[in-house]
Amino acid sequence: MSQQPTTTELSLNLDEPVDQRPPLLLGDNSFRGITEAVCRPVEWVPPRGWYIFFGVSLALLGVLVLSTAYLFYMGTGIWGLNNPVGWGWAIVNFVFWVGIGHAGTLISAILFLFRQRWRTSINRFAEAMTIFAVMCALLFPTIHVGRVWVIYWALPYPNQMGIWPNFRSPLLWDVFAVSIYGSVSLLFWYMGLLPDLATLRDRAKSQLRRVIYGIFALGWRGSHRHWQHYERAYLILAAISTPLVLSVHSIVSFDFAVSQLPGWHTTIFPPYFVAGAIFSGFAMVVTLMTIARTVFGLEHIVTRRHFENMAKVMLLTGSIVGYAYAMEFFIAWYSGNPFERFVFLNRAFGPYAWAYWIMVTCNVIVPQTFWFKRLRRSLLWLFIASILVNIGMWFERFVITVTSLHRDFLPSSWDYYSPTFWDICALVGSFGLFFTMFSLFVRFLPQVAMAEVKAIVPAAHVHHATLHPAAPHAGPGAPAAPGAAPAGSLATPASLPQEA
Amino acid sequence: MAEHAADPTWGVLAEFASPTALYRACEQLRDAGFTRWDAHSPFPVHGLDRAMGLRPSRLPWVVFGGGMLGAAGGLGLQWWTSTIAYPQVIAGKPHFSWPAFVPVTFELGVLAAALACVLGMLHFNRLPRLHHPIFRSTRFEGVSDDRFFISIEAADPRFDPSATPGWLTQLGATQVELLAE
Numbered sequence: 001m002s003q004q005p006t007t008t009e010l011s012l013n014l015d016e017p018v019d020q021r022p023p024l025l026l027g028d029n030s031f032r033g034i035t036e037a038v039c040r041p042v043e044w045v046p047p048r049g050w051y052i053f054f055g056v057s058l059a060l061l062g063v064l065v066l067s068t069a070y071l072f073y074m075g076t077g078i079w080g081l082n083n084p085v086g087w088g089w090a091i092v093n094f095v096f097w098v099g100i101g102h103a104g105t106l107i108s109a110i111l112f113l114f115r116q117r118w119r120t121s122i123n124r125f126a127e128a129m130t131i132f133a134v135m136c137a138l139l140f141p142t143i144h145v146g147r148v149w150v151i152y153w154a155l156p157y158p159n160q161m162g163i164w165p166n167f168r169s170p171l172l173w174d175v176f177a178v179s180i181y182g183s184v185s186l187l188f189w190y191m192g193l194l195p196d197l198a199t200l201r202d203r204a205k206s207q208l209r210r211v212i213y214g215i216f217a218l219g220w221r222g223s224h225r226h227w228q229h230y231e232r233a234y235l236i237l238a239a240i241s242t243p244l245v246l247s248v249h250s251i252v253s254f255d256f257a258v259s260q261l262p263g264w265h266t267t268i269f270p271p272y273f274v275a276g277a278i279f280s281g282f283a284m285v286v287t288l289m290t291i292a293r294t295v296f297g298l299e300h301i302v303t304r305r306h307f308e309n310m311a312k313v314m315l316l317t318g319s320i321v322g323y324a325y326a327m328e329f330f331i332a333w334y335s336g337n338p339f340e341r342f343v344f345l346n347r348a349f350g351p352y353a354w355a356y357w358i359m360v361t362c363n364v365i366v367p368q369t370f371w372f373k374r375l376r377r378s379l380l381w382l383f384i385a386s387i388l389v390n391i392g393m394w395f396e397r398f399v400i401t402v403t404s405l406h407r408d409f410l411p412s413s414w415d416y417y418s419p420t421f422w423d424i425c426a427l428v429g430s431f432g433l434f435f436t437m438f439s440l441f442v443r444f445l446p447q448v449a450m451a452e453v454k455a456i457v458p459a460a461h462v463h464h465a466t467l468h469p470a471a472p473h474a475g476p477g478a479p480a481a482p483g484a485a486p487a488g489s490l491a492t493p494a495s496l497p498q499e500a
Numbered sequence: 501m502a503e504h505a506a507d508p509t510w511g512v513l514a515e516f517a518s519p520t521a522l523y524r525a526c527e528q529l530r531d532a533g534f535t536r537w538d539a540h541s542p543f544p545v546h547g548l549d550r551a552m553g554l555r556p557s558r559l560p561w562v563v564f565g566g567g568m569l570g571a572a573g574g575l576g577l578q579w580w581t582s583t584i585a586y587p588q589v590i591a592g593k594p595h596f597s598w599p600a601f602v603p604v605t606f607e608l609g610v611l612a613a614a615l616a617c618v619l620g621m622l623h624f625n626r627l628p629r630l631h632h633p634i635f636r637s638t639r640f641e642g643v644s645d646d647r648f649f650i651s652i653e654a655a656d657p658r659f660d661p662s663a664t665p666g667w668l669t670q671l672g673a674t675q676v677e678l679l680a681e
Contacts, residue, residue, distance in 0.1 A: 031542060031646035156577060164581035168590050168600040176607040184614040191618055195543070199644035218628035221635070222643040224526075224552060226625040227544040232557040233621035237614060240567070244610045251603050455543040462523040462547055 029457045034301070038196075038448045039203060041296040046443055049295055054443075057435035064429025067422050068143055076146050078422040085405045085417035090144035091255075093427050095273075095397040097137035097434075098178060098252055100390075102245055102274070103281020104130025105185060108192070109241035112234075118309055120452040121302045124196075125292065126285050127189040128447070132437040133284075134182040136430045141174070143426070170254040177251040184244055188237045191230075194220050195451035249277040256400065263343040263404035266331065272324035279317035279363070280393035282310050286386035290379055292442060301448055304377050311376040314389065318367025321396075325364065339409065347403045351416055355395050356403070362392020510633035510681040511536075511653040512665050513640065514673035519545045522648040525671040526551040529650065536656040540640070540649040562620035563613050570612020574605040633679050651679075 071078060081088045104126040111119040142151055154175045156165050165172050197217035204210035220226070250270035257269040286307065293302040332344040347356050366388045369375045376382070407414045441447065454460055516522040519541065526539050530553040539548060549556075578601040582588070587595050622628065634640055634651055643649055650668065652659055665676040 035542075035645045156581060162586070164586040166588070166590060167578045167582060167604055168593065168597060170603075173603040173607075176604045180607045180611045183611060187614050187618050191621070195644065199542075202641040202644045214630060218622070219630045219632060220627070220644075221632060221640075222540040222542060222649075223625070224539040224541065224545070224548050225554065226627070227541070228549055228554055229557045229559055229621045229624045231544050232559045233617050236560060236563050236617050240563075240610050240613050240617070244607075247603070247606060247610075251607075254603075451543040455546070460519055460543060460545070462545060463520045 029300070030459065031454050031457070034448075034450055034453050034457070035199060035203075037298060037301060038446045038450050038453075039200065041442060042200060042444060042446060043203065043205075047295065050439065050443065053435070054439040057432050057439055060429055060432025061436045062429075062432070063425050064432050067425035067429055071143055071422065071426075072148060076144065078420060079426075080417055080419045080423055082415050082417060084408050084413050084415050085402055087144075087401050087405060088417060089398075089419050089423040089427060090140045092394065092397045092401050093430060094137050094140035094144075095252055095401075096280070096394045097133045097140070097430065098181075099249065099273075099277035099280045099393060099397075100284045101130040101133035101137065101181070101185070101281060102249060102277035103285050104128070104133075105181075105188075105241050105245040106278050106281065107285070108188060109238040109245065112238040113242060116309075117456045118306055120449055120456055121306055122285060122289060122310075122448075123452070124189075124192065124449040125289060125447050126281075127185065127192065128438065128441045128445075129281070129284060129288065130185045131182065131189060132434050132441075133281075134178065134185060135437065136434050138178060138182060139430060139433070140426075141178075170251065170258045173251045174255055177248045181244060181248045184237075184241060188241060191233065191237065192449055192452075193445065194218060194230075195222065196446045196449065198222070199450055200446065246274055249273045256404075261404050261408070262337070262339040263347070263400070266328065268324055268327055268331070272321065275317045275320035275324070276363075276393060276396060279314060279321055279367070280390055282314050282317070283386040283389035283393070286310050286314075286382050287390070288438065290383045290386075292447060296442065296447070298448060301453065304379070307379060307382055308373075308376045311370045311382060314367050314386075315370035318363060318370075318389070322364035322367075325360065343404055343407075346407055347399060350403065350407070352399060352403050352406070355399050359392050359395040359399050362388045363396060366392065508681045509654045509661055510679045511651055511655075511659070512661075512668065513634060513637050513677050513679055514650045514652075514665070514668040514671075515639060515675040516648040516650065516672060517674050519648060521672045522650065523548060523551050525650055525668070525673070528671050529652070532658065534652060534656055534658050536653040536659075538651050540634075540643045540651065542644055542646060542648075545648075557624065559617065559620050559624060563617045566616025566620070567609045567613030571605050571609030573612070574608030575601060577608075578604060633681055636679050637677060639675060639677070 076090075079088055079090065104123075107119050107126040108123045108130075112123075142148060145151055153159075154165060154172065194217060197213050198220035201210055201213040201217045204213055250273065253269035253273035256264035257266060259265060289302055289307075293299050329344050329348075332340045335341075347353075366385050369381070369385065375385075402417050406417050514525075516525055522539055522541065522545060526548060529537055530551065539545070539552060541548075575598075579596055579598075582597075582601075583595040589595070593600065639647065640649065650673070652664060652668075654661065658664075661678065665678065668676050
């Protein structure tokens, strides 16, 4: 399998901890080559495909704006909500979008702590995805409250009513968890962007670009005294984002688990939700990355090895999700609780059985194909599978939310929930918001963390072995060898300036 | 650049061809006792802290303080609102039912720690600072691409406008230029 890259490419891989692995980066991985490849989509006139994609996304965003305006005018009655099912698609979409975001933080924080260097090619992309997904997620509970103009009542602030929020409610925990998750992700993302914004500033051809990127780069000048604090800050943010991301979907699951409803009131929910979140988030990264690397010519930075690794994470988290489904059934039977048992039989064989089996097919069966290396490395199958997984994960939230509600303890109040036109508009429109933000991101910001990728190429390492042979005739006066030599031939294209 | 002759001099900027050359020169500067100088690179060069003789960042203490303040503030807010400002018996729990307050306490602690982390990093680095004499050099634009530099300020006691540039060349600098204030 390592025969795909050419011999020169393999020689770049000498410092990999495990032999026989394909290199992280293929092709031109000089510093300049990385800068050029990553900056090109930001500095060139985008291909026509970008305009088409942006146009469609903008149209879908328009759907969101119009349907939300109508919602504000009419109220939540335009949705398919009915008496037992008070949480419809809005909450399904909320949990779906929060989950999507989790892969970004996992890649940026947890994989950083585990020293998984392959993350550097995809972390920027995944972090951007997190932020846009959290924006979509925050939208849904906000518009679901009905009287959206008083949404600020959810915040603890001194008011003339003399009341304070109920801090014992998981719904309030959610307000804090998701908004703080969004804020911290934004901070982390922006800090990671600083050196790359400086690159764009320094390469800017027009005064306007120079000023705008310059302001956002905050005057970054690659100083090592700065890098020292910066790297420390990066490590700390990764360390505090890790428990944060695990807490966020746990708290989202508390929305369900802290209630007394059969099918919701289970202790397995927090880990099960977190695994599902990472599962769906990685699927979304795969979907987007497959498109973006082709459109923007980043195949040598985001390689098959990255996709294979992501497939492995999906296999793991997908298996955890499958285990959780099985365990829910086991506990429903083992607990001997008739209500619990009814809910789960109703899930699998009741009126929503179609949704349940879509969920099982997409989330349990599809990822099991990743046991096969051929399928892990097939971009076509990964692309299809990642979309199936996200369909499945949306249905998981639908199944959890709707099947537990639609047949509650009192059979006289049972009802069947189905979405209306406006529910569909809100979901489709949220994809519009997500993809609009994404189109703007790939157009105006570097989608690969250049500074981080440069730091992992072999030419970036200080070669101590070549330091010492020079030592005998060293001393302040000793002329050093021309710098390209110590870093080996690999460094040559990087360290020679192209123009005077 | 045109500012070569301009006075007063801010300092000297020397370019090095690779991380290894930069590392070696930094060790020499450190051993020669320079204090107001810096290395510049497109990415953090591993181990350069040692080569430059930098002390570890104090940022962790700032973040720890910020996080603890945030968490204490969060718990305090929930204690005060639910026992003094607006005491309500909910679900038969005591007014100060602290286990229910853990999530918000934790989240606010994380928020404060993250803010302290980023703002603290910027404070230690004296950023934002949009203008800096070093930006007068057009070569320096490559610092965010593929170039490596060392800058020594004229304010450094060991800086000598006639000798230091030549010494930097001996250390392996490929280009040396003086920068105006």
